[in-house]
Amino acid sequence: MSTTAARPTTGRFTPTKLFRAVAITEAITWTLLLIGMFLKYVTETTELGVRVFGMLHGIAFVAYCVVTVVVAVDRRWSAGRAMLALFCAIPPLATVPFERRAVKQGWLGDSWRLPEGAGTSAPDRTIAWLLRNPVRGAAVGAAVVAGLTLIALIVGPPFQK
DSSP states (O other), rough: OOOHHHHHHHHHHHHHHHHHHHHHHHHHHHHHHHHHIIIIIIIIIIIIIHHHHHHHHHHHHHHHHHHHHHHHHTTTTOOOHHHHHHTTTTSSSHHHOOOOHHHHHHHHHOSSSTSSOOOOOOOHHHHHHHHHHHHHHHHHHHHHHHHHHHHHHHOOOOOOO
């Protein structure tokens, strides 16, 4: 096996480290959005916090969902576990307790399964390619996050007056 293929299985972007980073980022941006909402709706001083932190949280939310799908496919999570992980992005700060439980239960791991022995399903082959080509994989991931964020912006907020 070439060193290029082995690179994604070790080092900086293990399933645990990647999932932890996006789970914490999602929780931090949720906190910032809640502060922005407090400033807008309670103190009625500014809505800038909601605009700025809302956008940041939207991007972090989508990134968390994309990484959750990648990890779920790689780690062979059940549909129920994957749906629970995705649901945890909705209540404020729930991604962090889920991540801690996932680490404690061994749901994440310190190496990627797919680059070593890609499965036969289309999701397995896709995730394996992304992990074997980390620069391209990161670019594809960023493009997916940007595209889904753009769609969310076009659709608009989930609740409107």
